[in-house]
Amino acid sequence: MDRALRDFDKRQKAIRRKHTRMAKGYRNKMNANGVIMQKPDSKIGGYLSRILFLAVxxxxxxxxxxxxxxxxxxxxxxxxxxxxxxxxxxxxxxxxxxxxxxxxxxxxxxxxxx
Incomplete structure (x- = not known):
């Protein structure tokens, strides 16, 4: 029972992290089976390009x-x-x-x- 509870907490934390990241933006992607999945959008490139632009x-x-x-x-x-x-x-x-x-x-x- 203890192991099942730890596995459940681990999955729940992963879902919470994904939803927190998706709150900042997401993109739709089709997987190999043709199912449309939402993936968190990576915003790191935007910040890096802004910092580089401001430095230049x-x-x-x-x-x-x-x-x-x-x-x-x-x-x-x-x-x-x-x-x-x-x-x-x-x-x-x-x-x-x-x-x-x-x-x-x-x-x-x-x-x-x-």
Whole structure:
């Protein structure tokens, strides 16, 4: 009897976990027999992509503010110093180089700030 009760509790906890996950969203999926089953929808990818997008946006904002603040000549001098360093500094110089989006946003920011 004790074993049957433990098995029942285990199944009940699994169902409760599944229903809690399904409350956050689910998708319908057809199994091999043609029966439509509801599966909990994984929302992890959405959070990860949002965090990655915000990190890229913050990095671009940093580059734009830095370029606008110190000017293009001094900015390029500092990037060229980074290009002479070790592997990590060269990777940083490649990331910090002026791309068309950064240049355009810097011009827009300069016009807005002045």
């Amino acid at each position: 946006l913050a990095f671009m904002a940093f580059k734009v503010l830095l370029l606008t603040g110190i000017g293009e000549e001094l900015y390029m001098e500092r990037v060229s110093v980074l290009q002479l360093g070790n592997t990590y500094e060269r990777a940083g110089a490649w990331l910090m180089q002026i791309d068309p989006v950064t240049a355009w946003l810097s011009q827009q920011a300069a016009a807005f700030l002045l």
